[in-house]
Amino acid sequence: MIKVGVDIGNSKISCVVSDLQKNSLPKILSFINYPTSNINKNAFINFQLIKDEVRHVITLAAKDSQTEIKSINLNIPVTDSISFFYDSKIEIENELITDLHLKKAINQSDFFDNLINYEILMNYIASYEVDNKILFGNPVGNFAKILNLNFYKLMVKKNLINTFKNLFYDLQIHVEQLVPTPLSSALAVLYVDDRDLGAICIDLGEASTSLVVFEHEKLLFADAVSVGSKNITNDIARGISTTKESAERLKTLYGSVLSSPSDEHEIIEVPIVSSEPDQFKQINRSTINNIIKPRVEETLELIWQKLKQYGLHKRKIKNLVLTGGGSQLEGIVDYAQTIFDSNVRLGRPHGVVGLNKSFSGPQFSQTIGLILHEVDKYEVNFMKKAQKIKKNTLIGRFSSWLDQYI
DSSP states (O other), X not given: OEEEEEEEOSSEEEEEEEEOOTTXXXXXXXXXXXXXXXXXXXXXXXXXXXXXXXXXXXXXHHHHHTOOOOEEEEEEOOTTOEEEEEEEEEEEEEEEOOHHHHHHHHHTTTTTXXXXXXXXEEEEEEEEEETTEEESSOOTTOEEEEXXXXXXXXXXXXXXXXXXXXXHHHTTOEEEEEEEHHHHHHHHHOOHHHHHHOEEEEEEOSSOEEEEEEETTEEEEEEEESOOHHHHHHHHHHHHTOOHHHHHHHHHHHOBSSOOGGGGGOEEEEEXXXXXXXXXXXXXXXXXXXXXXXXXXXXXXXXXXXXXXXXXXXXXXXXXXXXXXXXXXXXXXXXXXXXXXXXXXXXXXXXXXXXXXGGOSGGGHHHHGGGTTTTTTOOOOOHHHHHHHHHOOOHHHHHHHHHHHO
C-alpha cells in the first residue's frame, strides 16, 4: 500500500512517499524537500504561489516514486490550538463494568461539545479510573463502585484547517488524515519504550516550537509556542547589524548555547548592513553565543510553562527528546537537561527503510512521522468518527465505534 505524507512548513515543503507492507517497516520510495518563502507563521503569503509549489513537489515525488498520488496525510500546526482535559464519572454500585457503562459515561461527557470557529483534531479517552485506581487499558470486566473516564481533546481553528484543505481540493488531492505536526515528529523519533514509560518530545522548528507528552502508549498533550529557530537568526542579525543570510550561517557554523573560555579569542569576520558595499567587521564567538542563549532559554521556559499550566510537570516524566532543525544547535541538549532536570537526547527519524541520508536529520522528523502513525498502531485521529457519531447518537451506532476504539 502506498502512503504519502506532506508537510508545509514555514521554510520548506516536504513530501514523502512510502510503500507499506504487512509485517515490515515502511519503505521510502521518494522524499522531496523544496524551499519556500511564501509562508509566515503558518499563513500563506501568496496562496497561488504556495499551490504551485505544492503541486510541483507532489509532481516530483510522484515521478521519483513512479506512483500516482491521489491522497495524502497532512500535518496541521497547533500553534493556536486549544487543549481540554475533561472527565465523566458514573456510579456502578459494585457491579461488573460493561460496554454500556462506558457508553453512558461518554454520552454524559463533553465528548461532542465544540467551540465556535474551532474543529476537533483529536478527541479520545486518555485513561480510566476504577475506584480511584488509574487504568490505561479497557476497564471492561472489572467490578467497581465508581468509574471515571479521563478525556483529552485538541481543537484547531477551522479557518486554518479549511485553508489547508482548500489548497489540496484545488489540486484534486484527497486529504486522508490530518495529523497534528508535533505528533508526527514524536512518532518518527520516539521508541515504543519512550511512549510507554513516558516521554516529552520537543520539536524546535523554524517559526514555532511544539511538544507532545506520551505515557502508557497514550498521547497526553500536544501544543506549540510561536518561537523558533528563525527568532535566533533574527536576533543575531539585529544584534551585530548583519544580513539574515549571514546570521543564519553564523548560527549554524559557530552558534552554541553553552559558552567556552576560548570563545573570547575566536575571531569571526562578518558582513555588516551598510550603504557601502563589502563592509565587514570582526566579532568574537562569544558575542554570537551571548545572543543565542537568552532566546533558547526563553523558548524552553515557555515549553516548561505549558507543562506546568496543564499540570503535566507533576507526572515527573524524565525522558525528553529534542528534534527539529533547531535541535542541532550546539549545546542545546546539555542545556535542556538543566532546564527540565531530565534525561535529554537528540531524536532522529527511525522506523523506516530506504531513507536517503540527506533526509535522515531531525529537521525531517515531522515529515517522516506522517507515514508512521497508522503503522504505529496508535489511533491519532478521531475526528471523522466523532462527527459520524454526532449525527446519530443512538446506542447501536455508538456501540460499533466503542468496540473499535476503546
